[in-house]
Amino acid sequence: MVNEKIILGIDPGTTILGYGLISVSGKTMKLLTLGVINLQKFDDHYIKLQKIYKRLQGLIQEYCPDEMALEAPFFGKNVQSMLKLGRAQGVAMAAGLAFDIPITEYAPRKVKMAITGTGTASKEQVAAMLSRLLNTEAKPEFLDATDALAVAVCHYYQISKPGITQGTSAKSWKEFLHKNPTRVITPKQKKDTKK
Secondary structure (H helix, E strand, O other): OOOEEEEEEEEOOOOEEEEEEEEEEOOEEEEEEEEEEEOOOOOOHHHHHHHHHHHHHHHHHHHOOOEEEEEOOOOOOOHHHHHHHHHHHHHHHHHHHOOOOOEEEEOHHHHHHHHHOOOOOOHHHHHHHHHHHOOOOOOOOOHHHHHHHHHHHHHHHHHHOOOOOOOOOHHHHHHHHHHOHHHOOOHHHHHHHHO
8 A cells, every 4th residue: 555645844934925735645746735824914923923824824714734734943143033933933833733743844945955965055956856846837936935835845754764653652662662672782681791
């Protein structure tokens, strides 16, 4: 049976928030949709957060993603911008958590490395590589959409690599221990080796 999965990638923002959805079946990736939530016309920060939440809930209801991947905010000097970006990310997470969707975060450099092989690639280089990987000519108005798509593809690469366990949840540790009993030393075994 082929393992099918839908992944929602998000590039958080309070002015422009990017999203991208891919379907993966075995080793085949397919673009479902990508786009942005354009919040430039709203002055009220709380209205922006509401729009993010409602639009992402709509996407989740329409496409039923199995997993969500977000680009983690990078640390900047402007504290107010970081606070707003963190709120946007939190609202995006809340939209996914309302549907019990597992969430993973990736640093921007890790996403670029996964797509292009270098952590310093430009947004344009990431978009060009995604066009090749997904065999599509989609040219979004904003590169935030392809950034979000890159997060989804990065997540697919991470979960499709054998031997990599996701996250640090109790479930993943239990799964790791079950699959790798010889790689873990119990306190009793440690004591026995000292004798």
